[in-house]
Amino acid sequence: MPRQAKKAIETSRRLLTVKEVAALDNTSEKTVRRAIAAGLLDVVRVGPGGRLIRIDPAAHAAYRMAHCR
Template identity: 85%
Template sequence: MKTKPPFKTETPRALLTVKQVAELDNCSEKTVRRAIAAGLLEAVRVGPGGRLLRIDPAAHAAYRAVSRW
């Protein structure tokens, strides 16, 4: 009889870089960074010292739904 692991495992989602989001939105990387700084776009800091920014695709979709420019 097989037993299930005591926790649910999920496959990790690929996070988007600032450059990828800028390409998808057809804007500059600076615009994406401004949206993150203003709190309009949720981002996660990763890497040594938390220098790198990554955006969850769901957060990007929510940002696109709210900001129609």
Template identity: 80%
Template sequence: MNPTKTNSRATPRKLLTVKEVAALDNCSEKTVRRAITAGLLLAMRVGPGGRLLRIDPAAHAAYRQANVW
């Protein structure tokens, strides 16, 4: 086995909840949900039945960059 080869499994990134994004942006959760519905903020559905919304930190950064406050 090659000792310089790294583990193929990457550590998972922490995805943000709607509540966490709202706190970071100092706005309401409803505003975050509206941005997701409008296609301004990319989110993914996870969990049983796809009920839960999660936002990748990179997607949140892109949203913040595009929508300068």
């Protein structure tokens, strides 16, 4: 698959915010940020300078399978 097509597919998925992941996991945003800092939850940085954090739903599912009961 051409690189441009792959990038278009990746950007067409809806990425989750830290707040949305916290709501889905019934936990606090701080807990989600700790998981990110510990390297347990993969993120995508977007926006100017990469300041905004977004989580791919597949990465969130993998995190839940590995670390949540």
